[in-house]
Amino acid sequence: MADLLTAAQAATRLGVSRQTLYAYVSRGLLRAQPDGNTRESRYLAAEVDRLALTRIRGRRPKDIAKATLDWGLPVLESAITLIQDGHLYYRGRDAVDLAARASVEEVAGLLWRVAPEEAFGGPLPVPAQAFAVAQAAFHGRRAEEALLPLLALASEDADTAAWQRAPGRLAQGAAALVRLLTACLLGTAPAATPIHKQCAKAWKLDKDGADLVRMALVLCADHELNASNFTARCVASTDASLRAAVIGGLAALGGPRHGGLTARVEALWDEVGADGETAARLRQRLARGEDIPGYGHPLYPAGDPRAAALLGRVLPLRPTWAVVQAQTQRLVGQPPVIDTALVALRRHLGLPMGTAFGLFALGRSLGWIAHALEQRADAQLIRPRALYTGPRPGLVERPRGD
Numbered sequence: 001m002a003d004l005l006t007a008a009q010a011a012t013r014l015g016v017s018r019q020t021l022y023a024y025v026s027r028g029l030l031r032a033q034p035d036g037n038t039r040e041s042r043y044l045a046a047e048v049d050r051l052a053l054t055r056i057r058g059r060r061p062k063d064i065a066k067a068t069l070d071w072g073l074p075v076l077e078s079a080i081t082l083i084q085d086g087h088l089y090y091r092g093r094d095a096v097d098l099a100a101r102a103s104v105e106e107v108a109g110l111l112w113r114v115a116p117e118e119a120f121g122g123p124l125p126v127p128a129q130a131f132a133v134a135q136a137a138f139h140g141r142r143a144e145e146a147l148l149p150l151l152a153l154a155s156e157d158a159d160t161a162a163w164q165r166a167p168g169r170l171a172q173g174a175a176a177l178v179r180l181l182t183a184c185l186l187g188t189a190p191a192a193t194p195i196h197k198q199c200a201k202a203w204k205l206d207k208d209g210a211d212l213v214r215m216a217l218v219l220c221a222d223h224e225l226n227a228s229n230f231t232a233r234c235v236a237s238t239d240a241s242l243r244a245a246v247i248g249g250l251a252a253l254g255g256p257r258h259g260g261l262t263a264r265v266e267a268l269w270d271e272v273g274a275d276g277e278t279a280a281r282l283r284q285r286l287a288r289g290e291d292i293p294g295y296g297h298p299l300y301p302a303g304d305p306r307a308a309a310l311l312g313r314v315l316p317l318r319p320t321w322a323v324v325q326a327q328t329q330r331l332v333g334q335p336p337v338i339d340t341a342l343v344a345l346r347r348h349l350g351l352p353m354g355t356a357f358g359l360f361a362l363g364r365s366l367g368w369i370a371h372a373l374e375q376r377a378d379a380q381l382i383r384p385r386a387l388y389t390g391p392r393p394g395l396v397e398r399p400r401g402d
Helices: 007-014 018-026 045-056 061-069 095-099 104-112 116-120 130-137 143-154 167-186 195-203 207-219 227-236 242-253 261-272 278-287 305-317 319-332 338-349 355-378
Strands: 081-084 087-090
Touching (some): 087 095, 087 104, 095 207, 095 305, 104 116, 104 167, 104 355, 143 167, 143 242, 143 355, 167 242, 195 207, 227 242, 227 355, 261 278, 278 319, 305 319, 338 355
Antiparallel strands (some): 081 087
């Protein structure tokens, strides 16, 4: 099924108003598709992108930059992840299919183009001495607060530095980073057991719980050129270490418009509850002009397949939550995204607060490393130019003396 966009999404992608969008339709530049569920028309994403490309040719650099960087046309070549027709693919393989059976280590091997046993078969990383002290200091703190400083203290650059060229050695260094991040999340020492089993042991989960964690980590492994992946690539393009790229990605992930959205979804669940008054509370929130976080993704007009896969496992076991999700989706007119599914998973398994973000970060570390490796192989510095909008030289009024 082809990706379909709402009028608002199509207008945003084109960088025009809705009125201009409708004018394009009337002039035959774009076709409107009827939607059987609503009165609003839909637009083929591929046609919108073609029109955007046509419009962008010959335009000023200022306009090109804006259209490219804001959910626009691709800005970098990558062979890692494809988002197409409502599906997510890791190197040509459907991510949802992989999540049904693949381990975190197998997906890491796929993304990094290395045998999993070569990467994760190396010696366990030895955290820096300050790590144990920091773990004690951050004990009980949410993952949003603790992961970045803990990983920075636990890891070192040498194993993944730019001069580390031996593929096997570099793969082991990458695996060590993932194991260290796992230890940071769980409050444990690095271990050789599969990542999802380490999580299950630390959180006292049964077999089904462990499998849900594995599934979530695989679904979060990569997502094309989102903000944190792009940050990791920018860092890697300077010939910084893979460790530096992962720390950069982790820093970018924490914002409330990226992985930090999970904290907003948690707050929403606390506010609206899961009872007979939930729909009324949601309407009150919308009436106040507040949004409903965790619903609607520009790249998945028909629904985020990652969220659908996770919620498909959780909601049948939580019928009350299923009713709330259906009510919310009817109100906002958009399906849930991965952040909502991670919050549902955390609550279903009774994991510590902040674990939704922690799972997102741990899974996405595989993608940060993959993008850093790909960018390093490209050997090109990411260095866009800024369009200066300040006062011109010579026109600045000098302050008058007393």
